[in-house]
Amino acid sequence: MAEIRLTRVEQGQTKIKNVPIAVTPEGFWCCPSPVVFQKSLKTQNPLNKHKPSSPPPPKTGVQKKPVAVPVSVSVSERRTASSAPSRLVLSDEKQCSTAPERPPPTTTSVAAAERAPRQKIESLPKKVAIEFGEPGTCDMKVVLLGKQGFCVKLSVHRDVLTQKSGFFSEKLSEQSGLSCLQIADCEDVEIYVETVGLMYCKEMKQRLMKQSVSRILRILKVAEFLGFSSCIQSCLEYLEAVPWVGEEEEEKVVSTVLQLQAEGIGVNPVLKRISSDISNVPKDTLSHIIDLVLKSNEESGRREMKSIVLKLFRENNSLPSYARSTDICNDMIYRSCRSCLDSLLSLFKQAAEPDKLSEDHNPTAKCIALEADNLSWLLEILIDKQAADEFALMWANQQELAVLHAKLPTVSRYYVSCLSGRLYVGIGRGELLPSKDVRRLLLQTWLQPLMNDYNWLQHGCRSFDRKLVEEGIGRTILTLPLEDQQSILLSWLGSFLKTGDSCPNLQRAFEVWWRRTFIRPYVENQGNVAVSDSSSMLPKQRE
Incomplete structure (x- = not known):
């Protein structure tokens, strides 16, 4: 490893922080640890604690050394002020150094004189000096000024910067004899240093492999600002290959990549992970997934996937209407519903055959339960999509299935009644609004x-859920005209008086119907009589 040349600290000059930097002739280098930058930032303005017993120093006892800020011709950057991460100032070698220190005046306070050098040194900005490439071969300086006065002075090679960076090439071509270039207001000095170091790397991919996705995004931002095209390409190749852990990280990657795409940089390989060029993929894929789930005979896997797909459909329903292909998806689901209904009717016909009814263990019972469960799952999807009205019509028209229902043993048919109960609950909740x-x-x-x-x-x-189903049935009945309510509830009353708890308890709906039928007309008649009496008395009072 080549030695690193650190600028010598002269008396009265800015304090220079020694950091572990290693550079090889091939250009492989080790960036200062982030801890070095953080510690340097933390110690820039330390609090000077005074002992209670010591007298306060006089205000005129010590004068702080003014720090000369390199002032030169400002050059506008490629970006606007709102989006640029830094500000560029071009200057010569002399202007990159600090101004000489003024001698402090004498003071009568011994304590103040002892504390003066410490206050003066610690209050000055910290500076880190880094040299790239072979020692002693650098021909220009790049000074990075970060927040709170933190400064990094890079000794670099003009030809490397102009070859690798479009930004440096443009700025240095404007002034060929420029020996020092200063970039002020750097938001991420550490990443600037690392990005410049990557210009010296021959195997950039290996250098980036051990970095995290968040750090690569930071490097990508600086590389794009500097016009470091080979680094941008390496970062994009890294992002295309590495897994993105979590939705938050994925959103950060996509957001950064889309910004690059807006500036004309090719990022399609990265975006292919989240988008497709084939127009009919969502429709065909959804249909295939639903068919696989509906035809599965493995109970555990089918149950898990039904739960996952239902959850994902609910997430999709939360999107704005313009972002969803609602009609196409609904048509596909209803095709699956019709297929399941046809299969269920065929199974009922098989189970109703005399030879099947005599069997103790009817094999079609399991298939009936499976198809009924499939229909219940599809109904839940349609209810979440607020598109279940047509399903209610389809189910209401299954008179043949209802006739066969009475011929089958209860153990084989009761799954179908669960589906009817769910429809009543949905109507009672207002989740579907059939005619x-x-x-x-x-x-x-x-x-x-x-x-x-x-x-x-x-x-x-x-x-x-008994209470939920009973409430749904009652509310569904009460949505009908009064004559239909009476017909259905009187039929229910006969069954309830015979079987008791083996029949749904619809007493709340019965009470509402009773009040509507017997009490409300009487109250309305009494109100009409009172109104007519009061109106007939008005002329007499006037007389």
Whole structure:
């Protein structure tokens, strides 16, 4: 490893921080540890604690040495002030050094005289000197001024900077004899130093491999500012290959890469991870995923994937309407619903055959349960998408399935009643709004089969919520005209008086119907009579 030449500290000059820097003839170098920069920043303005017993120093006892700021011709950067991470000042070699110190005047305070050198040195900005390449071969300086006066002086080679950086090439070509270039207001001095060091690396990929994604993004930002095209390309290749851990990191990568794309830099390989050029991929892929889930016979895997896909659909529903292909997705789901309904009807017909009914263990019962579960899952997706009205119509029109339902053993058919119960709950909650005729037909077709299976649902179905279903049925009934309410509730009353708890308890809906039928008309009539009496008395009072 080559030795690093650090600028010698002369008396009265800015204090220089010695840091472990290593540079090889091939250009491989070790950037100062971030701790070095952090410690330097922390110790720039230390608090000078005074002992209570010591007298306070007089204000006129010591004068601090003024620090000369290199002032020269300001050159506008490639970026605007709002987006540029630094400010450039071009200066010669003499202007990059600090001004000589003024001798402090004598003072009568001994304590103040002892503290004066310490205060003067610690209050000055820290400076780190770094030399790249072979010792003694550098032909220019680059001074980086960070926040709070932190300064890094880089000894570099003009030909390396002009070959690697479009920014340096442009600025140095404007003034060929320039020996010192100062970049002020650097937001990330550490990354500036590392990026300049990367200009000396022949194997940049190996240098970047051990870096984190967040650090690569910082390097990419500085490399783009400096016009360091080979570094930009290496960073993009790194981001294309390395995993992005978590959504937050992915968003940072995508945001940074899109900014580069807006400036005309090719970033398609990185963006291909999150986008596709094929237009029909979402539709075909969704259809394929749903088909795989619906046709799975493995209970655990099917249950897990149904939960995951349902969650992802809900996340998609939170997007604005213009960002979703709602109609295409709904059509695809309804095609799956029709396929499941056809399969369920075929299974009911098989299970209703005499030879199947005589079997103790009907193999079609498991298939019926699977298809009913598939339909329930698709219904949940449609309810979340606020598109389940058509499903209610499809289910209400399954009269043939309802007739076959009565012929099957309860253990084989009760899964279907769970689906009817979910529709009643959805209507009661306002999650779907089918028409009056559909609501009436849904109750006429499937309420009695549900009541026939109710005892089994309570004891054989763990996911069945009795109170929720009863409330949904009652609310659905009360949305119908009063005559339909009466017909359905009187039919329910006959079943409830025979079977008791084996029938849904719709007493709340019954009470509402009772008040609407017997009490409300009387109250309205009494109100009308009172109004008519008061109106007839008004002329007499006037007389």
